Structure formats: structure tokens, C-alpha cells
Amino acid sequence: MKNKKLIYIFTIIIIILILIMAIAYSALSENLKITYGKVNQNAETWDVAFKSEIITPTSSGTSTSGLSCGQATASGLTVNIEDTEMSKPGDKCIWKFTVENKGTIDAEISSIDFTHPTEQECTRTFGNSVDVCGNITYKLLKDNSGSTSSRIKREDLINASSSEEIFLYAEYTGEEINSSKVIHTSTKFSILYSQK
Amino acid sequence: MRRTSHKLSLMFILILLGLISIVSVVYAVLQDRLYINVKTMTQSELTFDVGFDTTPLTVVPSNANLDECSNSQITITKTSVKINQISLPTKNAACSYQLIIKNNGNMNAKISAITSIKPEGETCTTNGSVMTCNHIEYSIKESYAGSGDNTTINTGDIIQPGKSRTVWFNIKVVGISDNSDEPENDINQVDGGFTITYSGY
Incomplete structure (x- = not known):
């Protein structure tokens, strides 16, 4: 009882x-x-996502042809970049995305993951924010300098009700000779934002 | 009594599981994973193919009567040029051979080294693309000997993809200031020339 x-x-x-x-x-x-x-x-709210927009990348390099940077579409949690082609060392494509924190809770990056292209293994450095796949190097940066010192990393903060810019910087850095085209498919970055 | 206790234990476990689920859901809600998908990234063909066209275009002697220039044969490979044998008779005598360096690849080609090929048995001094060996100067320049244009080719020079650069392989007598210096016999030398190395970027 x-x-x-x-x-x-x-x-x-x-x-x-x-x-x-x-x-x-x-x-x-x-x-x-x-x-x-x-x-x-x-009451607190949580809402971290890409700003919805169409992104036209900037391109530069020595190629007079064979350099084509695909347009990107950002919506919600996803950015999709269209077909991109680079032909010579020094060619670059840079996309600028905006991540918005519309919630009332500060958000921080808790992990960055990289899915290498189906066709090729990659060398991953700096906690996956810099990845070298054959002749192409991908960097996730806070600016368009190309410097790894401005890479995004874990614990980077987006304050509540504010936004931050992220740059995907792809550059033809290798000099490995290839007599035919090399196509990489399904390369993917994912960035996990969590409550600070 | 025992049955009641069993029921209670079961209830506690269910409540605990419920709590854990709630905490997990709340935690999951406070995370967002953002994706950046690159549909395809294509590396175009990357080719590196630069060097001399292996046929000289024009031979220019220092004077019209100097048959030695057209009689002498030069050997040209993609990366080197040398004269098999040269025999120059008087001061200021010279032979010039026009060459084309062509970049058939799609990478920029940079001249990374110019190495002299010393004529057999000679002691030479070399400065870039100019080599002097016992009164005969070998050079690779923008213009033929005697033109007055002494622009040399240098390490670091760049030949862009699909472009060509016309240069001259010049061989001339130097260091003879008056008749008293002039050697009694023609100056003969064998296999003098240059090797050019390129790097891509």
C-alpha cells in the first residue's frame, strides 16, 4: 500500500x-x-538555413575556353550547383552562399562532412573544409581570398537573427596530365549547425 | 504483491523511455544539416606539348658570300638545338637559324632552364642563353645576328597555349677587335648549342 x-x-x-x-x-x-x-x-526558436537565391559564381583563370562555372540554387537546407568545367591550372569558380539564422538561439558549426566524388578519392584536410580531388581543390571559406586561413571550421558561430557568408572556392590546382576529360559526380559538403 | 511490483517496474521503464525519446527529439530539432551539392565537376583534357618545331625556317648569313651557314647542319629536337660543325673564317662572321618554339598543349609553358651544350673540347662561359667559346658566341635571341636586337630568351619566359615564339639560334665570331687578333685559320667547333626545359602551370 x-x-x-x-x-x-x-x-x-x-x-x-x-x-x-x-x-x-x-x-x-x-x-x-x-x-x-x-x-x-x-519562447526560443531554431531556424538555420540557406538564404533562398540563385547564385551566379565568379570565375577567373587563364582559360579562354573550357572554363564554365555552374549556377547554384540555394533553398532551405540545400544548395545545388549545376555542371561545372575547368580546363587549366589557375582556373577558379567561386560561389557565395548566405546562411541565415532566423531563430533566437545562437548556432555553431558542429561538424563539416565531405562526400568525395564517385569516381575519385580525395585528400581531406582542415577538418574537411579543404579537399583535394585530382587536379581540383575545394575549399569552404569565409571570404573569397582562397586562403586556407579563412576556412570555415567547427565552432564558427552564427548569432541569432543574423547571417554569415560561406564561399565554396573550387580551383584547378593540380598539374597531372590527362589526355581525356575527367568528370567528378556527386561531390557534396554538409555542414551541421547545432545550438551554441 | 509480486505482480504489482512487476507492473510498476514496467511502468517506470516506459516512462523513462518516453523521457529519453522527448530529449532526443528536442535535441534533433535544435540541429540543421545544410548541404552543398556539386552536380558534376569536369576537368578538361590537360596536355603539355611545347618545344621547337624541328625544321629551321630561314638561314641568315652575316654576308651573302658566307656559304658556311647553309652548309652547316643543325640538329633540332623538341628541347634542344645544336650545330653539328661550324667553321667561321673572319671577324664578325655569323650564321643565324630561325626557329619556332610552339606550345601545342593547353597549359601555359614556362621556360624553366636554359642549359648550354659546350662544343667538343672547348672551354666556355655561359650567361643564360648566351655562351662564348674561344671567339665563337652561341645565343638564342629574338633576332638574327647583326640585326642590332640583342633581346635574349630567358628562364621565366612564358609561351601561352596555342602560341608560337620565333627565335634565332645565332653563331658568330666575337672578341676579335682588329686584323692582328684574327686567327690564321678558320675557327672550327663541333656540337655547340642549347637545351631548353619547360614547365607547365
Whole structure:
């Protein structure tokens, strides 16, 4: 009998705990006001995504032909870059994306992952933000300098209600002679943003 | 009693699992994974093919009567040029051979080294694309000997893809200031020339 009472009490405590957590997190997509006396606390929201836009890359290099940087479409959590071609050392394509934090919680990068092209293994450095695949080097940077010192990295912060720019910098850096075209498909970066 | 206890344990486990699930869901909601997909990245063919055309275009002697220039044979490979044998009779005598350096690849080609090929048995001094060996100067220049244009080719010079550069392989008598210096016999030398090395970028 005594046991039964205790169990009821525990159950009630657990239910209360669940209710508190539910209230705290249930409104991640809308503003709730929790009123306690004279203090109003806005409920927190989480919303990190690319700014929706069509991105025209900048290109440079010595190629008079054979340099073609694909247009990118950013929407929600994904950027898709169209077919791109480079032909000579020094050729570059640079895409600028904007990551927006529309939520009320500061976000930070907790990991950067790189999926190498189907056809070729790559050398990954700097926590995957710099990757060399054959004659092509990919860099995820905070500016368009091309310098690895401005690479994006873990714990980079996007404050709540602000945005940051990310540059994908692809450059023909190798000098390995190839007598026919080499096509890389399905290269992918993923950046995980988490609560700071 | 035992049955009640079993039921209670089961209830606690369920509640605990429920709590863990809630925490996981909340944690997952506070993360977003952003993707950048590159559909295709194509590396065009990369070819490196630069060097001399192996046929000299024009032979220019220092004076019209100097048959030695057309009689002398030069050997040209993609990366080297040398005269098999030269015999120059008087001061200021010279033979010039026009050559073409052509970049048939699609990479920029940079001259990374110019190495002299010393004539047999001679001691020479070399400065870039100019080599002097016992009164005979070998050079690779923009113009033929006696033209007044002494522009030499140099390391670091670049030949762009699909472009050519016309140069002259000049062989001339030097260092003879008056008749008293003039050797009694013709100056003969064998296999003097240059090797040019290129790098791509």
C-alpha cells in the first residue's frame, strides 16, 4: 500500500517534468509567451538555413575556353550547383552562399562532412573544409581570398537573427596530365549547425 | 504483491523511455544539416606539348658570300638545338637559324632552364642563353645576328597555349677587335648549342 502511494507520487512528478519540457520546447516554430508575474519570456526558436537565391559564381583563370562555372540554387537546407568545367591550372569558380539564422538561439558549426566524388578519392584536410580531388581543390571559406586561413571550421558561430557568408572556392590546382576529360559526380559538403 | 511490483517496474521503464525519446527529439530539432551539392565537376583534357618545331625556317648569313651557314647542319629536337660543325673564317662572321618554339598543349609553358651544350673540347662561359667559346658566341635571341636586337630568351619566359615564339639560334665570331687578333685559320667547333626545359602551370 505504502509502495503504491510512493509510485503515484513518482508518477505525478515525472508527468510534471514532461509537461515542463513539453512547454519549453513545443513552440520552436512559433512564439509563445509564458507569463510569470511581470516577467515575459519569449519562447526560443531554431531556424538555420540557406538564404533562398540563385547564385551566379565568379570565375577567373587563364582559360579562354573550357572554363564554365555552374549556377547554384540555394533553398532551405540545400544548395545545388549545376555542371561545372575547368580546363587549366589557375582556373577558379567561386560561389557565395548566405546562411541565415532566423531563430533566437545562437548556432555553431558542429561538424563539416565531405562526400568525395564517385569516381575519385580525395585528400581531406582542415577538418574537411579543404579537399583535394585530382587536379581540383575545394575549399569552404569565409571570404573569397582562397586562403586556407579563412576556412570555415567547427565552432564558427552564427548569432541569432543574423547571417554569415560561406564561399565554396573550387580551383584547378593540380598539374597531372590527362589526355581525356575527367568528370567528378556527386561531390557534396554538409555542414551541421547545432545550438551554441 | 509480486505482480504489482512487476507492473510498476514496467511502468517506470516506459516512462523513462518516453523521457529519453522527448530529449532526443528536442535535441534533433535544435540541429540543421545544410548541404552543398556539386552536380558534376569536369576537368578538361590537360596536355603539355611545347618545344621547337624541328625544321629551321630561314638561314641568315652575316654576308651573302658566307656559304658556311647553309652548309652547316643543325640538329633540332623538341628541347634542344645544336650545330653539328661550324667553321667561321673572319671577324664578325655569323650564321643565324630561325626557329619556332610552339606550345601545342593547353597549359601555359614556362621556360624553366636554359642549359648550354659546350662544343667538343672547348672551354666556355655561359650567361643564360648566351655562351662564348674561344671567339665563337652561341645565343638564342629574338633576332638574327647583326640585326642590332640583342633581346635574349630567358628562364621565366612564358609561351601561352596555342602560341608560337620565333627565335634565332645565332653563331658568330666575337672578341676579335682588329686584323692582328684574327686567327690564321678558320675557327672550327663541333656540337655547340642549347637545351631548353619547360614547365607547365
